Amino acid sequence: KLVASVVEEKGNLMPEYLEDNVLVRRAFVNVARNLYPDMFKKTFNRLNRGVHWEEYVGDIKEEFQRLANQCLIHDLSAEKGLILAGAPGTGKTFLARAYLSRHKEISDVTLKMEDLQDKRDPIDGPVRKLTEAFDIAKMCAPTLLFVDEGEAVAMERRGNINDRITNKLLNAVDGETELKGVFVVLTTNKPEHIAEAATRSGRLKVMPVTGKLSERDIYRMLDNFIGDEELGMDMTKQRMYSVSRKICYVPADYSKFFETIMNFKKEEQEVIKYAMRVKPESLDEFISSNYK
Numbered sequence: 001k002l003v004a005s006v007v008e009e010k011g012n013l014m015p016e017y018l019e020d021n022v023l024v025r026r027a028f029v030n031v032a033r034n035l036y037p038d039m040f041k042k043t044f045n046r047l048n049r050g051v052h053w054e055e056y057v058g059d060i061k062e063e064f065q066r067l068a069n070q071c072l073i074h075d076l077s078a079e080k081g082l083i084l085a086g087a088p089g090t091g092k093t094f095l096a097r098a099y100l101s102r103h104k105e106i107s108d109v110t111l112k113m114e115d116l117q118d119k120r121d122p123i124d125g126p127v128r129k130l131t132e133a134f135d136i137a138k139m140c141a142p143t144l145l146f147v148d149e150g151e152a153v154a155m156e157r158r159g160n161i162n163d164r165i166t167n168k169l170l171n172a173v174d175g176e177t178e179l180k181g182v183f184v185v186l187t188t189n190k191p192e193h194i195a196e197a198a199t200r201s202g203r204l205k206v207m208p209v210t211g212k213l214s215e216r217d218i219y220r221m222l223d224n225f226i227g228d229e230e231l232g233m234d235m236t237k238q239r240m241y242s243v244s245r246k247i248c249y250v251p252a253d254y255s256k257f258f259e260t261i262m263n264f265k266k267e268e269q270e271v272i273k274y275a276m277r278v279k280p281e282s283l284d285e286f287i288s289s290n291y292k
Contacts, residue, residue: 005030025140029107032139039115039132046110047093047146049101055224056091056098057217057251060209064095065102067205071183072106072142080173081184081204083150085191089252090211092187096146107143109136113152116165123161127168134172134182141181150186151193154204166195173203211250218244218254225258229265 005027007013017023033040053061070076084092100108111133118125130153137143147153154170157163173184184204188194191206198204213221222237231237240261248254 001031001035002027005034028139032136036132036136039129040136042115043109043111043133044136044140045108047097047100047108047144049097049104051094051097051101052224053098053102055221056095057213057220057224058091060207061095061098064207065099068099068144068183068185069103072103072144072181075181079205080179080182080202081145081186083154083191083194083199083204083206084185084187084209085189085194085206086209086211087189087250089250090209091251092209093146093148094251095209096144096185096187100144105142107137107140108146109133109140109143110146110148111153112148116153123164127164130165130168130172134179137182138177138179143182145182145184147184147186149188151188151190154186154195154198155193156195157197166198170195170197170203173198211252213251213254215241221251221254222258225255225262229262231265235261235265 002024003013006017006023008030009023009027010017029044032044064082067079067082071079071081084095086092096108100106111130115133116126116129118129121128133145137145153165155162155166157166173179186194186198186204194206199206218241219237222240226237240258244254244257248257
C-alpha cells in the first residue's frame with residue numbers, strides 16, 4: 001500500500017523515492033487516510049495550533065518539550081508519554097497545543113471518548129477504534145497522540161467491560177508492535193481514576209499541572225496580551241496585575257480576564273474614532289448610547 005501510494009503521487013517507482021523521507025511520510029499519511037477514513041477524519045491533526053509557544057507561561061513547558069522531543073525528534077526517550085494531571089483550566093490542553101505550534105512537522109492524533117463510541121458494536125467497537133487511532137499515529141509518525149479526559153481510556157481495571165479499553169491502551173503503549181515515533185499524552189482532572197498499571201516505569205509518566213502562576217508568569221502573560229498596545233493612564237500593567245490576583249485562580253481565568261480587558265480597550269478606541277465623525281447634533285445621543 002505504501003508503494004502504491006508513492007506510485008499514485010509520482011506516476012512510477014524509482015528506488016530513490018523510498019529514500020525521500022518527506023515523500024515516504026506523505027505516502028504513509030495517504031495510506032492511513034485510505035485504510036481508516038472515518039477515524040482519520042475525526043482525529044488526524046485536529047488539535048488547534050493557533051497559539052504561540054511563548055503564550056504558555058510556566059516552566060513546566062520546558063520539561064514537557066524535553067520529554068516529547070526525546071521521543072519524537074531524537075528517538076531517545078525511555079518515557080512513552082505523559083499523563084497531565086490537574087484541575088480544569090490549568091492549561092493541560094493548551095500545553096500540548098503550544099508544543100505543536102512550535103513543532104509543525106509533528107502530526108497529532110487527537111481523541112475524545114466520543115470518538116471511540118460505536119452504537120452498532122458497543123463492546124468491541126471502542127477497542128477497534130483505539131487500535132485504529134494508534135495505527136494512524138504510527139503511520140504518520142512522528143505523532144503526538146493526545147487523549148482528552150484520558151481516564152476514559154486508562155481507567156483502573158475493575159473486572160468489567162471497560163477493562164478491554166484499558167488493556168488495549170497498555171498493550172499499545174508497551175508495543176504489540178514497537179511504538180516508535182509516537183508520544184502519548186493523556187489529560188485528566190481525575191488522576192485517582194487512572195489505572196496504576198499505566199503509570200509504571202517505561203509507560204506513562206504523571207506530570208502534575210497545578211496552574212499556579214508566579215508574579216513573573218502573570219506579567220509575561222500580560223505582555224503577550226498587550227503586545228505593542230498603548231495603555232491609558234487609568235489602565236496600567238500594575239493595576240491589571242493587582243486586580244487579576246484578586247479574581248483569577250488558574251491560567252484560563254487570567255487569559256480570559258486579560259483578553260476581555262484588551263477587547264474593551266480596542267472597542268473603546270473604535271468608538272472614539274467613530275465619534276470624531278459623528279455630526280455635532282447627534283453627538284450627545286452617540287455618547288449616551290456608548291458611554292459604557
